[in-house]
Amino acid sequence: xxxxxxxxxxxxxxxxxxxxxxxxxxxxxxxxxxxxxxxxxxxxxxxxxxxxxxxxxxxxxxxxxxxxxxxxxxxxxxxxxxxxxxxxxxxxxxxxxxxxxxxxxxxxxxxxxxxxxxxxxxxxxxxxxxxxxxxxxxxxxxxxxxxxxxxxxxxxxxxxxxxxxxxxxxxxxxxxxxxxxxxxxxxxxxxxxxxxxxxxxxxxxxxxxxxxxxxxxxxxxxxxxx
Amino acid sequence: xxxxxxxxxxxxxxxxxxxxxxxxxxxxxxxxxxxxxxxxxxxxxxxxxxxxxxxxxxxxxxxxxxxxxxxxxxxxxxxxxxxxxxxxxxxxxxxxxxxxxxxxxxxxxxxxxxxxxxxxxxxxxxxxxxxxxxxxxxxxxxxxxxxxxxxxxxxxxxxxxxxxxxxxxxxxxxxxxxxxxxxxxxxxxxxxxxxxxxxxxxxxxxxxxxxxxxxxxxxxxxxxxxxxxxxxx
Numbered sequence: 001x002x003x004x005x006x007x008x009x010x011x012x013x014x015x016x017x018x019x020x021x022x023x024x025x026x027x028x029x030x031x032x033x034x035x036x037x038x039x040x041x042x043x044x045x046x047x048x049x050x051x052x053x054x055x056x057x058x059x060x061x062x063x064x065x066x067x068x069x070x071x072x073x074x075x076x077x078x079x080x081x082x083x084x085x086x087x088x089x090x091x092x093x094x095x096x097x098x099x100x101x102x103x104x105x106x107x108x109x110x111x112x113x114x115x116x117x118x119x120x121x122x123x124x125x126x127x128x129x130x131x132x133x134x135x136x137x138x139x140x141x142x143x144x145x146x147x148x149x150x151x152x153x154x155x156x157x158x159x160x161x162x163x164x165x166x167x168x169x170x171x172x173x174x175x176x177x178x179x180x181x182x183x184x185x186x187x188x189x190x191x192x193x194x195x196x197x198x199x200x201x202x203x204x205x206x207x208x209x210x211x212x213x214x215x216x217x218x219x220x221x222x223x224x225x226x
Numbered sequence: 227x228x229x230x231x232x233x234x235x236x237x238x239x240x241x242x243x244x245x246x247x248x249x250x251x252x253x254x255x256x257x258x259x260x261x262x263x264x265x266x267x268x269x270x271x272x273x274x275x276x277x278x279x280x281x282x283x284x285x286x287x288x289x290x291x292x293x294x295x296x297x298x299x300x301x302x303x304x305x306x307x308x309x310x311x312x313x314x315x316x317x318x319x320x321x322x323x324x325x326x327x328x329x330x331x332x333x334x335x336x337x338x339x340x341x342x343x344x345x346x347x348x349x350x351x352x353x354x355x356x357x358x359x360x361x362x363x364x365x366x367x368x369x370x371x372x373x374x375x376x377x378x379x380x381x382x383x384x385x386x387x388x389x390x391x392x393x394x395x396x397x398x399x400x401x402x403x404x405x406x407x408x409x410x411x412x413x414x415x416x417x418x419x420x421x422x423x424x425x426x427x428x429x430x431x432x433x434x435x436x437x438x439x440x441x442x443x444x445x446x447x448x449x450x451x452x453x454x455x456x457x458x459x
Contacts, residue, residue, distance in 0.1 A: 043394075048349065048413055049338075049340075050391065057304050060296065065316045065320060066288065103372055
């Protein structure tokens, strides 16, 4: 049961198309797990369609535009697409990553192999390639029973639980749960004892460890979007 | 500001629809009348889409184009951060309508209204263009990889969808101006809440709550998330 969702304003920005790409990746991945948010997004898109259909700012369009479009269509002999899944949604062969949202599977597919980088004893990070440069998108793995040092957030951080679960001071998070940490939020997450927790993380600025030992690590947490 | 927006828009609509009638040679009523017409014809747009998908029906496509192309063009020209010429907008309209032509066979009338479907095509084309402008590599992850909603399976979907559409359309007309304005800015001008708040010189929380109120009136807001506290930010 998913308990943590993107808020309605975030979903609206997603549906209306203004949400930042990296954040939209996290929202899109959440919807793979969440029937409720899929439904809500469809409603928000229905509103979009209604707004478009009643757009009073219609613009004059010359009939030559349709004419030249039909010529293009004839020239390339555009075949009407058949009902197949869009290419690019490659199946992830790694069984441990089965059942992931298509957008996450595709990002992993882009990498061929995930390059896990150990940050602390219980935290590993694997960067993902997204083609944008505003935020860092990566997978975080907290080892079973492991604890991540207390840290705060300098930019917004979106987290989506993909596998396993983790807890912090404010709750327990399961696959599909969507968290948004604001600048200044401090927490120290720890994974459930029986299995690793894997999350999709979108960070606009690197997190900052607040403990003394952690502070030594801060210089290594440079933002490196890819 | 709201008043100004509406005045400008209605002026645009008057001139444009008369131009439009001259060019296309078909009568398209503007404003209120247009609204009623669309409501009546909702189903026929779906039928046209199905005909395009099933047998590449060119007549249906031409009808579809004449109705939606001016709306889509208005949508592109209206967007913030995309200063473009009329010709550029025409090209984008062609891009969207080409997608309509090639993807029509995937359209499921029981899942979404034709206007919703076209909206998502236009929106994705706009996102695509903005991503290219900000030098994103759009091949690594295509816009459709991120802005693709997996569809709901539901036997009563069609009826329910039509009912919701009607409800949204009716409630939209009755929205208080300050709420209607936010919905307009967010959807048609493609602005984030933050940008809308800055431009209207309103606190971010006010903009967010106006949108929420509007959605609640249209019965769209069904859930409350855990972080309602962000209204205060």
